[in-house]
Amino acid sequence: MNVEGKLYQIGVVVRDLNAGMQHYRQLFGLGPFCRLDTNYTGRYRGTLQQIANRNAFARWGDLYLEMIEPGKGQSSASEWLAAKGEGIFHLGYATTNLEQRPGGVEVCFETIDSLTEEGQPAVIHLDTVEQLGYYVELADYRLAERLANWIDNTANRQDQ
Known part of the structure; x- marks a missing residue:
């Protein structure tokens, strides 16, 4: 399966965010962590709903x-x-x-509130679990770049 784009993120789901941050900090020395709570409209497996994480x-x-x-609503993360x-x-x-669909896989999740300049969902998950063992997330490169800059800038301020 060939995905057009740059691998930039590993998504991990946890039951308790504070415990998860502590675990990854101890195990891998990761951090500082930048916190962001989300509350948005998304479509998961055809159902439009509010999702909060x-x-x-x-x-x-x-x-x-x-x-x-995961918090409110059904999503790839809550299902996993x-x-x-x-x-x-x-x-x-x-x-x-x-719009790419390598191997003909279907979209199982998409944002509705967060759109590209062209009006497309800015984040989608392809239902690749059967083929790959995990979901493939496609994120608009401009959104991914803004997120990366925010993480780096926030982490740099926390380190000072």
Whole structure:
């Protein structure tokens, strides 16, 4: 499966965000973590709903870790946590081609509130669990760049 874009993120789902940050800090020396709680409209497996999560981000070498504690609504993260437990559930690619469907896979999740300049959902998850063992996230490259800059700038301020 060839995904057009740059791998930039590892998505991890946890039951407790504070415990997850502590675990990754102790195990891998990650941090500082940048916290961001989300509350947005999304479409998951055809159902439009409000989704709210607790999130934390940290640089992990050349990539970023996104840690998600699912809250309100059904999503790829909440489905993964219920079915498989904590762990890596997606790899995120920054791309200009949000319409790609390698191997003909379907979209199972998309943001509705966060759109590209062209009016497309800025973040989608491809239902690649059967083929790859995890979801593939496609994120608009401009959104991914803004997120990376925010993480780096916030982490730099925390280090001072």
